[in-house]
Amino acid sequence: MEVLDIIRPENQVFCKTGLMTDATLTYCPGCGHGTAHNITMEVIDEMGVVEDTIGVAPVGCSVFAYDFMAVDMTQAAHGRAPAVATGIARTWPDKYVFTYQGDGDLAAIGTAETIHCCNRGENIVIIFVNNGIYGMTGGQMAPTTLPGMKTSTSPYGREIETMGSPIKMSELIANLPGTYYVTRQSVHTHKHVRKAKKAIRKAFENTRLKKGLSFVEIVSNCNSGWKMTPNESNIWMEEHMFPYYPLGDIKVNGKLKQVA
Amino acid sequence: MSELRLMKGNEALAEAAIRAGADAYFGYPITPQSEVIEYLMDQRPEKRTGMVVLQAESEIAAINMVYGAASSGKRVMTSSSSPGISLKMEGISYLAGAELPAVIVNVVRGGPGLGTIQPSQADYNQAVKGGGHGDYRMYVLAPASVQEMSDFVSDAFDIAFKYRTPVMILSDGLIGQMMEKVVLKDERKRLTDAEIDEKYGSWATTGRKGRERNIITSLYLEAERMEQRVRKLMNKYQRMEEEDLRYEMIHCDDAEYLFVAYGSSARIAQKAVELGREKGIKVGLLRPITLFPFPKKQLFELADQVKGVLSVEMNAGQMVDDVRLAVEHKVPVEHFGRTGGIIHTPEEILEALEQKIVKDGSIRHHTTREPSLL
Amino acid sequence: MTQEIIIAGFGGQGVLSMGKILAYAGMLQGEEVCWMPSYGPEMRGGTANVTVILSDDRISSPYLKVYDTAIILNQQSMDKFESAVKPGGVLVYDPNGITHHPTRSDIDIYQVDGYRLASEMGNKKVFNMILLGGFLKIKPVVKIENVLKGLKESLPERYHHLLPLNEEAINKGMQSIFAYDVEKQLVLEHA
Numbered sequence: 001m002e003v004l005d006i007i008r009p010e011n012q013v014f015c016k017t018g019l020m021t022d023a024t025l026t027y028c029p030g031c032g033h034g035t036a037h038n039i040t041m042e043v044i045d046e047m048g049v050v051e052d053t054i055g056v057a058p059v060g061c062s063v064f065a066y067d068f069m070a071v072d073m074t075q076a077a078h079g080r081a082p083a084v085a086t087g088i089a090r091t092w093p094d095k096y097v098f099t100y101q102g103d104g105d106l107a108a109i110g111t112a113e114t115i116h117c118c119n120r121g122e123n124i125v126i127i128f129v130n131n132g133i134y135g136m137t138g139g140q141m142a143p144t145t146l147p148g149m150k151t152s153t154s155p156y157g158r159e160i161e162t163m164g165s166p167i168k169m170s171e172l173i174a175n176l177p178g179t180y181y182v183t184r185q186s187v188h189t190h191k192h193v194r195k196a197k198k199a200i201r202k203a204f205e206n207t208r209l210k211k212g213l214s215f216v217e218i219v220s221n222c223n224s225g226w227k228m229t230p231n232e233s234n235i236w237m238e239e240h241m242f243p244y245y246p247l248g249d250i251k252v253n254g255k256l257k258q259v260a
Numbered sequence: 261m262s263e264l265r266l267m268k269g270n271e272a273l274a275e276a277a278i279r280a281g282a283d284a285y286f287g288y289p290i291t292p293q294s295e296v297i298e299y300l301m302d303q304r305p306e307k308r309t310g311m312v313v314l315q316a317e318s319e320i321a322a323i324n325m326v327y328g329a330a331s332s333g334k335r336v337m338t339s340s341s342s343p344g345i346s347l348k349m350e351g352i353s354y355l356a357g358a359e360l361p362a363v364i365v366n367v368v369r370g371g372p373g374l375g376t377i378q379p380s381q382a383d384y385n386q387a388v389k390g391g392g393h394g395d396y397r398m399y400v401l402a403p404a405s406v407q408e409m410s411d412f413v414s415d416a417f418d419i420a421f422k423y424r425t426p427v428m429i430l431s432d433g434l435i436g437q438m439m440e441k442v443v444l445k446d447e448r449k450r451l452t453d454a455e456i457d458e459k460y461g462s463w464a465t466t467g468r469k470g471r472e473r474n475i476i477t478s479l480y481l482e483a484e485r486m487e488q489r490v491r492k493l494m495n496k497y498q499r500m501e502e503e504d505l506r507y508e509m510i511h512c513d514d515a516e517y518l519f520v521a522y523g524s525s526a527r528i529a530q531k532a533v534e535l536g537r538e539k540g541i542k543v544g545l546l547r548p549i550t551l552f553p554f555p556k557k558q559l560f561e562l563a564d565q566v567k568g569v570l571s572v573e574m575n576a577g578q579m580v581d582d583v584r585l586a587v588e589h590k591v592p593v594e595h596f597g598r599t600g601g602i603i604h605t606p607e608e609i610l611e612a613l614e615q616k617i618v619k620d621g622s623i624r625h626h627t628t629r630e631p632s633l634l
Numbered sequence: 635m636t637q638e639i640i641i642a643g644f645g646g647q648g649v650l651s652m653g654k655i656l657a658y659a660g661m662l663q664g665e666e667v668c669w670m671p672s673y674g675p676e677m678r679g680g681t682a683n684v685t686v687i688l689s690d691d692r693i694s695s696p697y698l699k700v701y702d703t704a705i706i707l708n709q710q711s712m713d714k715f716e717s718a719v720k721p722g723g724v725l726v727y728d729p730n731g732i733t734h735h736p737t738r739s740d741i742d743i744y745q746v747d748g749y750r751l752a753s754e755m756g757n758k759k760v761f762n763m764i765l766l767g768g769f770l771k772i773k774p775v776v777k778i779e780n781v782l783k784g785l786k787e788s789l790p791e792r793y794h795h796l797l798p799l800n801e802e803a804i805n806k807g808m809q810s811i812f813a814y815d816v817e818k819q820l821v822l823e824h825a
Contacts, residue, residue, distance in 0.1 A: 051469040052469075053467055054465050056328070063479060064479075066475045066477060070468075070473055071467075071473060072466065072467055072468050072473050072474050073475055074328065074331040074332075074358075074465050074476040075476060075477035075478070075479055076327070076328075077327075077354050080321070080324035080327070083316065083320070083321040083322075083327075083328065084324050084327050084331070086321075086325050086328060087284070087286065087326060087327060087330075087332075087334075087336070088328040088329060088331065089328075090314060091283050091284050091312055091332060091334040091336070092332055095467055112317055112320075112321065113317070113320075113321050113324070115317075116316075116321065264661070266661050377673075434697065437671060437673050438668060438669060438671070438696050439667075439668070439670075440667060440668050440669070440693075441661045441666060441667050527694055527696055527697075528694075528695040528697055530694035531694040531695035531698075533694075534694060603697045605695075605697065605698065606695050606698070606699065607699045607700075
C-alpha cells in the first residue's frame with residue numbers, strides 16, 4: 001500500500017481547522033493564543049455562521065489575529081475593540097460580532113470601552129486572553145500581573161503598595177446588568193480546551209439568541225514573557241494564576257453564580 | 261420635497277444627517293455642539309429612517325464606534341468640539357490609515373486646553389495638517405452658513421465614499437449656534453444591507469458571503485508595504501486637489517487688496533469688503549470652502565493682481581502660513597484675528613487691512629521681493 | 635434693504651425668543667434672516683443678547699459692531715449698546731430699572747414701559763411681546779400677521795392657548811411707545 005492510498009477523506013481522524021488560514025502563526029511555541037484562535041474558529045465553523053461573522057482584532061500579541069482567522073476582520077486601536085464592535089453590531093444587528101483581546105488591551109488602556117460596552121449589553125462576544133503580561137512589547141507589567149511577579153517594568157516584582165493589585169475583569173464586569181454570560185477558562189490541557197470551546201460555543205449561541213454580552217476569559221501562559229519553558233509556564237500558571245483567577249462560570253444566563 | 265426652516269446650524273446639520281441616509285451617529289456631549297445629538301435623539305431617527313444614534317461613554321469610544329461601522333460599509337458620522345476632537349485624533353488617524361469613509365464634525369471653540377466655549381478657528385492646523393499621527397490628510401469642508409451646515413453633510417458623505425477617507429466639517433460655535441433660513445434637501449434612502457454588500461463588498465467587513473474575506477487594518481510592519489500605503493494615500497489627496505477643490509471669490513475681479521477667510525470669518529470679512537468699498541478701498545474676498553485641498557493656484561494667480569493679502573482667522577495665525585506658501589512672496593501677506601472666543605468685527609478687519617497692508621504695503625512689497633534681503 | 639437689530643437684556647426676559655419670532659416672521663415674507671445669540675453660562679441669569687438681521691440680499695456678517703436698531707431691556711445692555719446704534723438709528727428701551735437714561739442726540743430714542751404693562755396684563759412673560767410691538771410700530775420691518783405665525787411656530791403647542799394674550803401684548807406695545815427727549819429727559823409724545 002502506498003502512502004497516497006492512505007491519505008483519503010474516509011481515513012482522516014484529525015485536520016487543520018477549516019477557518020484558520022495557512023499563514024504561519026507568529027505566536028511563540030507553547031503560547032495559548034494559537035489554541036484559543038483554533039477553538040474560536042472551530043465554533044464559527046461548526047455553527048455554520050462564517051458568512052455572518054465579523055471579528056475585531058486588538059493591539060498586542062494577537063494584533064495579527066486577522067492573518068490567522070479566516071473571517072472578515074477589522075483591526076482596532078489599542079483598547080478600543082469593544083467600541084469598534086459596538087459600531088459594527090449596532091449597524092449590523094444580525095451578525096456575529098466578536099472581539100479578541102489581551103489583558104493590556106482590555107483591562108488597562110481599554111477599561112472604559114470594556115466596561116461601558118458590557119454595561120450596555122452589546123450583543124457581541126468578547127474573548128479575553130489573560131496572561132498577566134504585555135507580551136508583544138517585551139514583557140512589561142500588565143494590570144493583571146500577579147503580586148510579586150517580575151516583569152521588565154516591575155523588575156523587583158509587582159509591589160501592591162505602589163503598583164496596585166491585579167484587576168479581576170470577569171468578576172468586575174459580571175456585576176454589570178448588561179452582561180449575560182461571564183466565564184473563565186484555560187486552554188493548557190485537552191480537558192480545558194474542550195471546556196473552553198464549549199464556553200465559546202455558548203457565547204456565540206447567546207449572540208444568535210440576541211441575549212446580549214458574553215465574556216469568555218481565557219487564563220493563558222506567556223512562557224517568553226515569564227521566562228520559562230512552555231511546560232514550566234503551564235505549571236506556574238496552575239500554581240499561581242488559577243488561585244488568583246479561579247476557573248469556572250461567573251455569570252450564566254444573566255445570573256451571578258454563588259461563590260463557594 | 262424641499263422644506264424651508266429656521267434652524268440652528270447644529271440642528272440643521274443633524275437633520276441633514278438623517279436626510280443624507282446616514283446609518284449611524286455616535287457622539288458625546290460637549291458645548292457648543294450638544295444640539296447635534298440632542299436633536300437626533302429627539303427626532304427618533306431609528307423610527308424615521310432606521311438610523312442608529314448612540315451616546316458613547318467618551319469621544320474616544322464614539323470615534324471607534326464610527327471606525328467599526330465604517331469598516332462594515334455603513335454611512336456614519338460623529339461630532340464634537342475642540343477638546344473632544346483632540347480625543348478623536350487617534351481614531352481619525354486609524355480611519356485614514358485603514359482607508360475608511362466617515363464624517364467628523366468639529367464645532368470649534370477656543371483653546372488650548374479646556375479653553376472657552378465661545379467660537380474660534382484655532383483648530384485649523386489640527387484639521388488641515390493632520391492632528392493625529394502619521395502621513396495623512398482629511399478632506400476639510402468649512403461651512404459659512406446654516407444652509408451650508410445642512411448641504412455639506414451629504415457632500416461630505418459623497419467625498420468620504422468616493423475616496424474612502426475621513427472627511428471633516430470644520431464649523432465653529434458661531435455657525436453652530438446661530439439660526440438662519442435653511443432649505444432642507446430631500447431625504448436620501450439608506451442603503452439596504454444587500455446594497456452595501458454589493459457596493460462595498462470588495463473591501464468592507466460585512467461577513468464573507470460569497471466572496472474572499474476582507475480585512476480592515478492600518479498595520480503594515482514591512483517598511484516597503486507601509487510606504488506603498490502612504491503613496492496610495494498621497495495619490496488620493498492629489499486627486500482631491502484636482503477634482504474636488506472648492507472655493508468662492510467675492511468682489512475679486514477688480515480687487516487691489518484681498519482678504520482670505522473661511523467659515524464665520526469669511527462672513528464677517530465679506531461685510532468688511534462692503535465697508536471697504538464704501539470707503540473706496542478695492543478689496544475682495546477669497547473664501548476657501550475646502551481647507552484641504554486649499555485653493556493654492558487661485559491665490560497664486562490673485563497675487564499677480566493685488567497689492568497685499570490679509571488672512572482673517574479667529575486664531576493667532578494658522579491659515580496665514582498656507583496663504584504665504586501659495587502667494588510665494590509675490591506680495592505681502594499678513595494675519596489678523598482675535599482669539600480666546602472673541603469674534604472680530606467687520607470694522608476691526610477693515611482697520612487691520614488699512615494698517616497692515618494698505619498703509620505700509622509698498623515698503624514690504626519691496627523687501628519681500630528682494631531675495632538678498634531675506 | 636438690510637435691517638440690523640440687537641436685542642439685549644437679562645437672561646430669562648425672553649430676549650432670544652423675541653429675536654426668533656422676528657427672524658421667523660422675516661423668513662415667512664421671503665427675506666434672508668440671521669439670528670445670532672450670545673450663548674453659554676453667561677445666559678444663566680446674566681446678560682443675554684441676540685443679533686437679528688433681515689435682508690433682501692445674502693447676509694454677510696452675523697456679528698456686528700453697529701446696528702440700525704437696539705432694543706434694550708436693562709442697564710448693563712444700555713451701557714454696552716447705546717453707543718452701538720448707527721447715527722440716525724433707533725433705540726427702544728424699557729425704563730424699568732434704568733438709572734442712566736440714554737443721552738445720544740443723533741439717534742431716535744423711544745420708551746415702552748413694558749414691565750409695568752405686562753404686570754397690568756397679569757402675565758410678566760408677555761413683556762418681550764410688548765417691546766416687540768412697540769418696535770414694530772416704529773419700524774414695521776415685518777407684518778404683524780407673520781409675527782403671529784412666528785409666535786405660533788416657536789411656542790410649544792401646550793402654550794398655544796396663550797397666543798391671544800401675546801397678540802394683545804403686541805397691540806399694547808404698539809399703542810404704548812413714546813419718543814424720549816434726551817435734552818429734557820422726558821417722554822414727549824406718543825410715537
